[in-house]
Amino acid sequence: MSFVDLIFLICGAIAIFSGWRVFCTDSMVRASFFLLISFIAVGVIMLLLGAVYLGVALFFMMAVEMMVMALFMVMFMMNPAGLNPMKMVHQDKFAALAGVVAFFALSAVAVFGDFPDQPRPSDLDPVVTLGKELLGDSMLVFESAGVTLLATMIGVVAMSSHRGRYGDANAGSRPPGLEPGGMPAFSGDQEGSSGGHHHHHH
Secondary structure: OOHHHHHHHHHHHHHHHHHHHHOOOOOHHHHHHHHHHHHHHHHHHHHHOOOHHHHHHHHHHHHHHHHHHHHHHHHHOOOHHHOOOOOOOOOHHHHHHHHHHHHHHHHHHHHHOOOOOOOOOOOOOHHHHHHHHHOOOOHHHHHHHHHHHHHHHHHHHHHOOOEEOOEEOOOOOOOOEOOOOOOEOOOOHHHHHHHHHHHHHO
16 A cells, blocks of 8 residues: 555545534534535545645635634624534434435445546646636636625624624623623623613702
8 A cells, every 4th residue: 555545545534534523513613624624635635636726726715615604603603602512413314324325326436437548638737727627718707706705704794893884783782690680790880880870860
């Protein structure tokens, strides 16, 4: 067994294990990072197979996508940072059966499939050829979509900040008390209570 074969087997095991852990963890944030690990392992396999463009594209696209997903979970999940236990999988038995069937079907195609043997010309640059095939005349559309997504992400972060379009997001809000109906759990409760009494006298 060569060094490349060993790396291939290790990355394949990491991809399968982390992909399985995506459906076993009880946190959206942890699931995002497990999926990121799985995609990175698949990207390394792509590099080993000589698909440099696909491997590097997988690194950049999936790394950014999973990090953005994790950040959005931290910002917008109802439970703290998306880390509280929650049920991540529905129809457990059917999902497991479908995954096993798909795995063995794809493995059978990879092992027993009769793929055509068409060696590429020696002067062919696979990265340039694949780039033209994927993008072609759509480069402007592709770049415009990227700028639009970037503007959307910036807009979401700006609108979710404490200082929103209509003023301070905390204006008029009151944090919950340590006990039902009790005083709010923050250091300025004395000032708030004194301000309330002052307003009452007026």
